[in-house]
Amino acid sequence: MTAFTSLLQVVQNCDKYPYVIDPSSKDDIHHATPFILGPYKIGNVLPSVLPALIAYNNKDCKKPFIISADAIEFGPWVNTPELRTEEMKKLMDTWRQEEAFKVLAGWRNELYPVYGDSKRSDNVAFVMERAATPLFGISTFGVHLNAYTKTEDGQILMWVARRSKTKQTWPGLLDNCVAGGISYNYSVRETIIKECDEEASIPIEIASKAKSVSTITYFTYTSGGLQPESEYIYDLELPKDFAPTPCDGEVDCFYLWPLEKVKETILNDEWKNNCSLVAIDFMMRHSFITPDEEPDYIDISYGLHRRLEFPTPRKGQQ
Amino acid sequence: MTAFTSLLQVVQNCDKYPYVIDPSSKDDIHHATPFILGPYKIGNVLPSVLPALIAYNNKDCKKPFIISADAIEFGPWVNTPELRTEEMKKLMDTWRQEEAFKVLAGWRNELYPVYGDSKRSDNVAFVMERAATPLFGISTFGVHLNAYTKTEDGQILMWVARRSKTKQTWPGLLDNCVAGGISYNYSVRETIIKECDEEASIPIEIASKAKSVSTITYFTYTSGGLQPESEYIYDLELPKDFAPTPCDGEVDCFYLWPLEKVKETILNDEWKNNCSLVAIDFMMRHSFITPDEEPDYIDISYGLHRRLEFPTPRKGQQ
Numbered sequence: 180m181t182a183f184t185s186l187l188q189v190v191q192n193c194d195k196y197p198y199v200i201d202p203s204s205k206d207d208i209h210h211a212t213p214f215i216l217g218p219y220k221i222g223n224v225l226p227s228v229l230p231a232l233i234a235y236n237n238k239d240c241k242k243p244f245i246i247s248a249d250a251i252e253f254g255p256w257v258n259t260p261e262l263r264t265e266e267m268k269k270l271m272d273t274w275r276q277e278e279a280f281k282v283l284a285g286w287r288n289e290l291y292p293v294y295g296d297s298k299r300s301d302n303v304a305f306v307m308e309r310a311a312t313p314l315f316g317i318s319t320f321g322v323h324l325n326a327y328t329k330t331e332d333g334q335i336l337m338w339v340a341r342r343s344k345t346k347q348t349w350p351g352l353l354d355n356c357v358a359g360g361i362s363y364n365y366s367v368r369e370t371i372i373k374e375c376d377e378e379a380s381i382p383i384e385i386a387s388k389a390k391s392v393s394t395i396t397y398f399t400y401t402s403g404g405l406q407p408e409s410e411y412i413y414d415l416e417l418p419k420d421f422a423p424t425p426c427d428g429e430v431d432c433f434y435l436w437p438l439e440k441v442k443e444t445i446l447n448d449e450w451k452n453n454c455s456l457v458a459i460d461f462m463m464r465h466s467f468i469t470p471d472e473e474p475d476y477i478d479i480s481y482g483l484h485r486r487l488e489f490p491t492p493r494k495g496q497q
Numbered sequence: 498m499t500a501f502t503s504l505l506q507v508v509q510n511c512d513k514y515p516y517v518i519d520p521s522s523k524d525d526i527h528h529a530t531p532f533i534l535g536p537y538k539i540g541n542v543l544p545s546v547l548p549a550l551i552a553y554n555n556k557d558c559k560k561p562f563i564i565s566a567d568a569i570e571f572g573p574w575v576n577t578p579e580l581r582t583e584e585m586k587k588l589m590d591t592w593r594q595e596e597a598f599k600v601l602a603g604w605r606n607e608l609y610p611v612y613g614d615s616k617r618s619d620n621v622a623f624v625m626e627r628a629a630t631p632l633f634g635i636s637t638f639g640v641h642l643n644a645y646t647k648t649e650d651g652q653i654l655m656w657v658a659r660r661s662k663t664k665q666t667w668p669g670l671l672d673n674c675v676a677g678g679i680s681y682n683y684s685v686r687e688t689i690i691k692e693c694d695e696e697a698s699i700p701i702e703i704a705s706k707a708k709s710v711s712t713i714t715y716f717t718y719t720s721g722g723l724q725p726e727s728e729y730i731y732d733l734e735l736p737k738d739f740a741p742t743p744c745d746g747e748v749d750c751f752y753l754w755p756l757e758k759v760k761e762t763i764l765n766d767e768w769k770n771n772c773s774l775v776a777i778d779f780m781m782r783h784s785f786i787t788p789d790e791e792p793d794y795i796d797i798s799y800g801l802h803r804r805l806e807f808p809t810p811r812k813g814q815q
Contacts, residue, residue, distance in 0.1 A: 481804040484801075
């Protein structure tokens with residue numbers, strides 16, 4: 180881990196997909212092939228994934244995909260949400276069996292919606308395994324909860340989670356109190372209430388007081404692939420006599436920290452990348468980061484709200 | 498006035514400068530010439546302004562500007578903040594005397610900073626008259642305050658201003674409780690406290706409780722020119738027994754409205770454009786607009802946080 184010298188660096192370390200593509204770059208990240216559905220771009224496929232996709236497609240005489248230098252799309256006969264879901268599942272099952280991509284070892288048996296046509300009120304184009312989304316650079320959606328209490332004199336203390344050391348991704352790092360991906364057929368609110376229970380033993384009577392306050396959007400990537408993500412943000416003021424406790428083994432313990440400590444550990448690179456963005460958004464909304472003191476105030480706001488070029492859900496997440 | 502069918506339309510009606518420039522378009526808005534300072538773009542000059550700029554520049558044998566088809570910049574001898582300020586002032590004084598542009602009739606005698614070099618801690622490149630900024634498409638900065646109270650049962654009521662019918666811009670429309678541009682040498686906080694007093698008779702004891710919560714950024718334009726703008730947002734919960742009152746003649750009266758009425762009047766196009774965006778941001782942060790109910794939730798967030806391509810202030814607004 181290396182420390183950051185500014186919060187803007189922290190944001191850019193997560194929102195790091197290039198804003199301007201440079202075709203002359205030797206870095207693979209500049210050479211993704213768009214994954215399209217009609218007039219919509221719904222993902223990107225990196226050069227590290229493309230050969231396996233071409234090989235798979237060539238083995239199947241029905242060819243589920245049309246692959247050109249400019250774009251990848253479903254073949255003309257794969258023209259319903261059900262067929263797209265089925266063909267994507269077959270592909271991923273094959274790759275999983277072949278152990279073609281490490282990221283598929285994290286198989287979740289959790290279906291994520293992939294959105295298409297922005298003009299339709301129900302615009303789920305198909306669904307696919309969560310762990311496989313980075314291979315196609317699919318835009319995913321989650322919820323993160325900032326839980327906090329206030330001291331007698333009004334100072335905010337934030338509940339911060341320490342991720343389990345045995346967790347597959349980002350083990351041992353700091354995290355928001357509660358977070359989770361939004362699976363197909365779950366609303367945002369249902370997801371946050373479910374995750375409050377599963378991750379932090381926060382009962383529904385308390386969790387239902389969580390307030391929707393914001394969304395952050397960024398485009399990151401890891402060795403597993405591309406991750407354009409939208410996180411819906413909730414704030415929950417917890418009663419002073421209530422402490423979240425680990426439940427499902429995802430979290431080791433919870434800390435109750437002043438925001439100075441939150442900021443310090445963020446700059447010290449002790450947080451899971453995207454979770455530090457959620458905490459920064461919280462600190463801006465709660466006057467702890469202010470424009471008179473933070474020289475990068477506006478640039479940080481840009482990085483927390485990147486305009487992603489993919490269709491967004493048209494009907495909540497249902 | 499025409500009503501809007503969605504909040505996203507309201508946002509797009511303000512954040513309306515094209516995201517993609519179309520050189521084949523016949524609309525002037527697609528044919529602005531960048532105003533640059535070294536490697537930074539600090540503005541844009543529309544075709545409606547360019548001939549007057551060329552004529553002015555040609556009259557002066559020292560030629561304060563270099564004007565090409567690709568860019569406009571200061572001449573090499575105009576190389577300090579003082580000289581840039583002076584040359585810009587001479588130009589605008591001339592245009593004002595000549596009544597070359599209607600927008601200069603709104604002369605304020607108020608200096609706005611123009612930011613350059615993003616790497617310097619004090620990056621004010623020069624200052625110029627506020628009313629003239631749209632002619633060069635200069636990025637400007639303001640503060641807006643959402644004042645509200647809570648009823649016994651926790652319902653939020655928002656203080657909404659009705660702009661004076663004699664105001665030069667947007668007369669008679671609805672507005673945030675307090676708002677103002679940030680002049681050169683004022684901090685964000687100083688500006689909001691000054692404007693609270695001047696516009697709404699909110700004394701410093703109360704105004705100083707205003708909380709910095711957010712910033713919205715958008716790129717709009719009017720017949721007067723281009724306006725890329727950043728508004729720092731403050732929330733202020735007013736005591737139940739305190740009502741803002743007009744003071745400097747800018748506001749006719751204040752209303753205390755439930756958020757349903759705020760949203761209804763926004764959709765009915767009764768608000769000054771950018772102020773409705775501030776109120777929408779408030780309604781998102783206070784759980785009145787939520788992702789499960791608002792199909793454009795993420796797209797609205799994009800429009801409230803447009804990444805502008807101009808340098809931002811590096812040291813608050815001082």
